[in-house]
Amino acid sequence: MRDVAIIGIGINKWGELWNKSLRDIYVEAALNAIDDAKIDRIDSMYVGSMSPGIFIGQEHLSSLLSDYLGQGSIPTTRVESACASGALAIRQGFIDVASGMSDVVLVGGVEKMSDVDSSKATDILATALDSEWEAFQGISFAGIYALICRAHMEKYATTRNQLSQVAVKNHQNGLLNPHAQFQMKLTVEQVNNSSLVADPLRLLDCSPITDGAAAVVMCSMDVAKKISRTSSTGTPNRPIIKLSGSGHATDTIALHSRHDLTTFNSTTLAAQQAYKMSSLTPKDIHFAEVHDCFTISEIIACESLGFFERGIGALATERGDTSLNGKLPINPSGGLKSKGNPLGATGVAQVYEVVTQLRAEAGSRQIKNARRALTQNMGGSGGSSLVHIWEVL
């Protein structure tokens, strides 16, 4: 398998984008990535999107988006793994380039969620669960995470304040991210006193409904080095960012089949694959973007990735370890919580942030001396997980 690099990244301002359709949002981010890569050729495209069929009545994004991006007859593949659709597109783009099938691949993620009312959006999110055994019985997506959260609180004495500190920290980071949906500061008291959604989870524990897209250009290391050499911008060439590890695992979709609700087994297994491929360990990672669809998710994800021992994730947040200036910054972008969570776009936007940081182009939220990073994107309540590791060459 060939080495694979990222040479371009693009995103748009996320939020409730009433005046833009899915195709507009996607094309905006994709053109930004193509401009950033300074390339004039794409061999194939991958698109991650969870539920465009239900949200906007449009499947077949492979044809729609290659058409609207003006890419002619290019082979385009839509992938879906619920909220992990974006990182799954990254992985499939990686395999495509690594195999030799394509030299240059555009990987995008997109979701237009605000065209339906919130009740319908809740129903759509629940299609990531086991519909027959969970959703149709009346439990919501937030309800499933509430069960997980309660189990973690019971087992590890995780507190209400610690959950809130995750939200406060991510909103602090999101304040510094111009693409974030919510650029607003939160206090622990505000999170503690926000409306109850599914006990113990409150409104400000939850990532929002978001319209947004993100895209990256992946290529073989040979192409990346050639482009780097022939750059004619006059400015110093950007560092090459290598995808050095990829992991992908699934878990039982229904919670009732799991042995332990307080860990994400698919994340642990995907991480083990990615660490092995990259010959790195959790200690080698300088920062990470993880899937904080709820505050509890970030805490458990960090534990499942091996960043902290089980039961210590919440304490690590409380100690400030995961803050922008902490030992292991988590979600410098603001995470799903503050940046927004346009399902299919989320996993690709994590890579946008990682590349921005590794290029030292993150401005006021720049992490110093960051050379190795990890992204973790998760489908549903952990039924699928993808972990990728990124390094500056």
Added chain:
Amino acid sequence: MRDVAIIGIGINKWGELWNKSLRDIYVEAALNAIDDAKIDRIDSMYVGSMSPGIFIGQEHLSSLLSDYLGQGSIPTTRVESACASGALAIRQGFIDVASGMSDVVLVGGVEKMSDVDSSKATDILATALDSEWEAFQGISFAGIYALICRAHMEKYATTRNQLSQVAVKNHQNGLLNPHAQFQMKLTVEQVNNSSLVADPLRLLDCSPITDGAAAVVMCSMDVAKKISRTSSTGTPNRPIIKLSGSGHATDTIALHSRHDLTTFNSTTLAAQQAYKMSSLTPKDIHFAEVHDCFTISEIIACESLGFFERGIGALATERGDTSLNGKLPINPSGGLKSKGNPLGATGVAQVYEVVTQLRAEAGSRQIKNARRALTQNMGGSGGSSLVHIWEVL
């Protein structure tokens, strides 16, 4: 890239399967493929499905189906390209094995369409079109193909009887296929006099609403040869079926952007890629499974694949060239028309038929001396196409 072979195939009896859910249908076909391959190990799974989110309120098939198949934490990827989702899963499985990421991949396709009423099913099929510019304006999926059909009739003097002859021929073949949804003989008169759906297309020009699944086991040629050598069944070893060419192309999704409605440009481009990869030409192909979602689709597909000159596809059917005993049998399985069209399963079932024929296991519908075959699977009204070429080693 490594050579890739098929070592196992599975399907179930297609139809309106009221007493089975999507997961039941999938597992039935997947277990049949695993049994057929006689393997005890799968490295990853691909699933093609068009719209489970709308048909049955269930996305995240990657987690659901690996769970229900008892495959533990296996990495599983759902792909979607409307009605071409199945062949897209085949292609992604091919790339996965060819890259060296996996040695043994289970590729499945599944759709459960009969849980909604026919009005809703019509709406769901229309999500394969450009929703904003076509479906929301009131045209149905059949309506789009009616425009294509009318253009072909005008340009090439294709007749009503010739369209009907496609249906008659495919039902003749389907009579010999125990898995087909409709095992019934048709006459030209019956097709000509069936209810009008979208002028000039009548009910018996259309493929039906179907529940069904199909699956294949793909592996590296090394693994295929090893399994072939170590077979302990006592019966003669089966021939190895090689995937010798893969092509994938898109087209503008909306008909109004196309230069010519009477050809499927994405099919032509995908075929060119597959012919080139396999070093074969249309003349080298002994039979094919093509995407006859409507009778006109088979005629145009055969022309776009280079089997017949443009405008000759209908005449070729009339002459009997595409019959089971003709010069170039098309859709020996019965095609989408008679076998059924469970969207995501269709492209995988085409491979089921090709492998069955190339193994000389097709019984009463066996094509003599068939050693090279082609499969063509198409999304929407040709917005995406996949073409694969298969050879007996």
